[in-house]
Amino acid sequence: MDDKDREIIDILAEDSRTPFTKIAKKIRVSESTVRKRIKALEDEGVIKKYSIIIDPAKIGYNTVAIVGLDVEPTKFLSVASKLTEFKEVKYVATSTGDHMIMFEVWTRDGKELTKVISEKIGKIEGIHRICPSIILEKLKS
Numbered sequence: 001m002d003d004k005d006r007e008i009i010d011i012l013a014e015d016s017r018t019p020f021t022k023i024a025k026k027i028r029v030s031e032s033t034v035r036k037r038i039k040a041l042e043d044e045g046v047i048k049k050y051s052i053i054i055d056p057a058k059i060g061y062n063t064v065a066i067v068g069l070d071v072e073p074t075k076f077l078s079v080a081s082k083l084t085e086f087k088e089v090k091y092v093a094t095s096t097g098d099h100m101i102m103f104e105v106w107t108r109d110g111k112e113l114t115k116v117i118s119e120k121i122g123k124i125e126g127i128h129r130i131c132p133s134i135i136l137e138k139l140k141s
């Protein structure tokens with residue numbers, strides 16, 4: 001990986017729909033060079049997928065929370081895996097620090113968040129503590 005690859009990654013991170021011709025012009029190489037470099041970055045697993053960023057409120061999810069979980073060490077991976085099955089959960093990460101598992105959950109309102117936490121997440125075997133924090137405003141994605 002060199003500086004040109006990093007420039008390509010920066011451009012795609014800003015807008016993954018940027019045409020190869022525009023990337024080529026910005027970094028002063030040919031379009032075919034950009035195409036080959038992106039293919040190589042994909043093949044090497046540097047670029048794993050292309051995605052979109054959604055404003056949850058604009059599609060009806062007015063309550064977004066980051067939740068930390070403390071779990072039994074023997075249930076750590078099974079709890080993390082189980083969380084990935086819920087449609088309300090948008091990402092799951094294992095972590096160090098205050099909590100063993102962190103995840104983001106989108107719900108229509110606080111009442112629905114309470115229901116998801118108590119009726120779905122709270123029933124997973126091995127959880128000791130659930131620590132939700134509601135996101136007031138996301139400043140950077």
